[in-house]
Amino acid sequence: MSNARVETKLWVWQRLSAAVLAVCVIVHLIVIVYAVQDGLSAAEIITRVSGNFLWLAFYSVFVIAIAVHAPIGIRTILKEMTSIGPGPTHMIMATFSLVILAMGFRAVIGLFNASVGG
Amino acid sequence: MSNSIKVSVWRGRETGEFQSFDVPRQPSQTVLDIVTFIQRNIDPTLSYRFACRVGMCGSCAMTVNGKPRWTCRTHVDKVVEDGEIQISPLRNLKVVKDLTCDMTEFFDKMNKAEGKFHPTKTRHDDFDVVLPDDPTRQLAAQGIECIGCAVCYSACDVVEWNKDYLGPAALNRAWTLVNDVRDGGNKERLTAISGDSGCHACHSQQGCVKHCPKNLSPTRSIAGLKRATMKAALKGEI
Numbered sequence: 001m002s003n004a005r006v007e008t009k010l011w012v013w014q015r016l017s018a019a020v021l022a023v024c025v026i027v028h029l030i031v032i033v034y035a036v037q038d039g040l041s042a043a044e045i046i047t048r049v050s051g052n053f054l055w056l057a058f059y060s061v062f063v064i065a066i067a068v069h070a071p072i073g074i075r076t077i078l079k080e081m082t083s084i085g086p087g088p089t090h091m092i093m094a095t096f097s098l099v100i101l102a103m104g105f106r107a108v109i110g111l112f113n114a115s116v117g118g
Numbered sequence: 119m120s121n122s123i124k125v126s127v128w129r130g131r132e133t134g135e136f137q138s139f140d141v142p143r144q145p146s147q148t149v150l151d152i153v154t155f156i157q158r159n160i161d162p163t164l165s166y167r168f169a170c171r172v173g174m175c176g177s178c179a180m181t182v183n184g185k186p187r188w189t190c191r192t193h194v195d196k197v198v199e200d201g202e203i204q205i206s207p208l209r210n211l212k213v214v215k216d217l218t219c220d221m222t223e224f225f226d227k228m229n230k231a232e233g234k235f236h237p238t239k240t241r242h243d244d245f246d247v248v249l250p251d252d253p254t255r256q257l258a259a260q261g262i263e264c265i266g267c268a269v270c271y272s273a274c275d276v277v278e279w280n281k282d283y284l285g286p287a288a289l290n291r292a293w294t295l296v297n298d299v300r301d302g303g304n305k306e307r308l309t310a311i312s313g314d315s316g317c318h319a320c321h322s323q324q325g326c327v328k329h330c331p332k333n334l335s336p337t338r339s340i341a342g343l344k345r346a347t348m349k350a351a352l353k354g355e356i
Contacts, residue, residue, distance in 0.1 A: 002309070002356065003312075003313045003314060004308070004309045004310075004312035004313055004316070004347070004351075004356045005312070005351055005356055007312050007313060007314055007316065007318045008312050008318065008347045008348060008350075008351040008356065009351060010318070011318040011344060011347075011348070012348050012351070076319075079280070079314065080276070080279040080280055081279070
């Protein structure tokens, strides 16, 4: 794939993931405000999200969008601010993405399977 | 208004120092008037560049009190700070001597961005009709008044970080040609401006917009290029 095509596609992926994140962050913040008004506790959060496939789907999309969006931004920072070549840059991008996916899905699946008091 | 201005002028090349001059204050005096006064009356070895003196040629841009400006149309009254003015060469370009920059890189990037017309017709074909209210003509018109002064290039932080970045002026030029219905070079152009030194490297900080003496918006042109490259990539053209 040509350099032009790669750069353009990365830009498109970053914009698409940004659009998804914009919606996710707004929903996430609204729910936090709503939850706090009713008294924030771990038990209450688990009661709301545990076993709920809608929240599982929502936060899965959230995590995937972050895993797409953030490494592309990291790539730009590394290109502009460091002299490391494309090889190490792509390794760091891939690692960063995998770490986000692993940590994100650990939390998402953990909350889905969690039960109050257990 | 005091009778004189204390002017600090960059002397040297990449290394050098500021030299102070006292220049008589005049009504409606421009920064270019100051530099010209110094060269003609105080120190004839001072190097600087100008041509038209009326904001058309784009030759006389310099850094004035830390900001890139066209000096022929910059009134001293608007930029003087506590009776002092500091004048240095444009940022992001090699200094030839004193206030004169080497513009080669800036103009080479116009070519790298395919900022040249690719004709599609011969003398035997009829003229294209381009109406003033045609949407593409209006998009081209928004960027067409660039005088190539390199103020935007000097103001751009991405140029500082990425020496290969084509810069606001070259990309703005490419955008005017993308919207020229007579031009046949868009495939080459969009490929040229999509690499890692092209439009996608722009951070939309809008330093170019802030400082452009012609009040153009290279950022808007670059956003247009991003959309155009996206469409071309989806069609498999680049």
